[in-house]
Structures are given as structure tokens and as C-alpha cells.
Amino acid sequence: MSLQPVSAASAYSDSGSPSTRVVGGTKAEQGEFPFMVRLSMGCGGSLYAKDIVLTAAHCVDGSGDNTSITATAGVVDLESPDAVKVKSTKVLQAPGYDGNGKDWALIKLEKPIDLPTLKTADSDAFNKDEFTVAGWGADKEGGEQQQHLLKANVPFVDDATCKKAYSNLIEGEELCAGILDTGGVDTCQGDSGGPMFRKDDSDQWIQVGIVSWGEGCARPGKPGVYTEVSHFAADIAKAASEL
Ligand code: ARG
Numbered sequence: 753m754s755l756q757p758v759s760a761a762s763a764y765s766d767s768g769s770p771s772t773r774v775v776g777g778t779k780a781e782q783g784e785f786p787f788m789v790r791l792s793m794g795c796g797g798s799l800y801a802k803d804i805v806l807t808a809a810h811c812v813d814g815s816g817d818n819t820s821i822t823a824t825a826g827v828v829d830l831e832s833p834d835a836v837k838v839k840s841t842k843v844l845q846a847p848g849y850d851g852n853g854k855d856w857a858l859i860k861l862e863k864p865i866d867l868p869t870l871k872t873a874d875s876d877a878f879n880k881d882e883f884t885v886a887g888w889g890a891d892k893e894g895g896e897q898q899q900h901l902l903k904a905n906v907p908f909v910d911d912a913t914c915k916k917a918y919s920n921l922i923e924g925e926e927l928c929a930g931i932l933d934t935g936g937v938d939t940c941q942g943d944s945g946g947p948m949f950r951k952d953d954s955d956q957w958i959q960v961g962i963v964s965w966g967e968g969c970a971r972p973g974k975p976g977v978y979t980e981v982s983h984f985a986a987d988i989a990k991a992a993s994e995l
Pocket of ligand 1: 889938939940941942943944945963964965966967968969970975976977
């Protein structure tokens, strides 16, 4: 498995057929997921607040002042002239992060971005059914980063089932999603840090996961593993208020 972000993308792969291209996804429409952020180290993220991006701990080097990250938002096409680009000022990596679990981090932006934020789940009530994932990461295992945001739907996989695929799964801190028997749809390298989300009871998008890891991408029997956002909701809120 890989918990390494990819290096910043300079070239993108050619567009292929929508059915084979996240893995097994299709192109997102402009404005469909306005909270999606691409980070310059080659990760995804979501707008937690107008000036705070929620991403994965394994996408950042540690905590402290950091002006080296650029967040790109407001566009599905990263090369669009309409892209909003804002630099980071600080990073907060999950306290106690050691490469296992606790895969979340916050990035403070130099100025607010005027786009809708993505609400985070604070209970496990939405850890079920089907989720949406989106990102500019590889469209297949070993594939290239994408210029255009891709999206896909992945079904929830319960902890007991996921534990059979991954004995190192941390059940309280991670949740799994994917098409277990056939594979074919998944997040992949470069999607890390991006959100996994679904609709809540009032039809609002709510974030339940953060792209974390998996063995390969979209392999049968090997679902994607996501940080269980609800488990960390209070820690994230506290960290955001102090950032
Ligand atoms: N660790 C990867 C990254 O840094 C994400 C991998 C997700 N893999 C998966 N099979 N869902 O981009």
C-alpha cells in the first residue's frame, strides 16, 4: 500500500473513455463539487472553512508555519484561467500521527476562498450506503494525474468485511468503501486527502471520509481505506478553531 502523495503534477494523461477513467469514474461538472481543492504537493482536500482545507496527514510534512503549499479551487480543470490559487500559511498535522491511522491534517490559507465549504459528519450515522469520491489523482493503478476532476460512487464496506482484506485496518479510525467482488471503482494515488462524501438527511453534502490508502487501486477484494471523519470531528473542530 502507499501512503505517499504523488509529486506535483506537471503533465496529465490523455482523456480516455469515461467508463474507464479517480478509477472507474467520470468527469465532474464545473461547480458540482465546489468544495474540492487540489493541493500543490499532489493531494486533494476539501474546504472545511473558507480559509481552512481538510486533507490527509500523510500529505503534509508536519505542523507549523508553512507557506510552501498552493491550494487550487473553484475549477474542475486545473489549467482553467478561472482557477483560484491561494497559498498556505500554516499546517496542522493530526496530533500523534505516526503513519498509522489519524490520517488528517488542516491547512490554513493566506486568505479566504469565496466558495461553499463541506460539512463534516460528527456521528457515524452516515457511515453506510453509497459515497461519492472525487479527485485529480491517477485514473488507474500506476496511471497519471488528471487535469480534469473525476468523480465516482463507491459502496460502504463494513469494518468486519474490510478487516478480512486488511488485517491492519484501524476500525475506529478508518472506514472502507469499494466494490468488493469486482473492484473497478476507487480512489488512487493523488486523490489522497480528498473527501469521501454523501447526502445527509437535508440533502446537503456531508464529508464522511478522507482518502487515505489501499492496496493498489480498484483491485477486487481490496477496498479503499478512508479516515473516519466522524471519529475525529471534535479534534478537527478544535484544531481549526486554534489554527
Ligand atoms: N495514498 C494515496 C495517495 O497518497 C491514496 C491511495 C488511495 N488508494 C485506494 N486504493 N483507494 O494519493
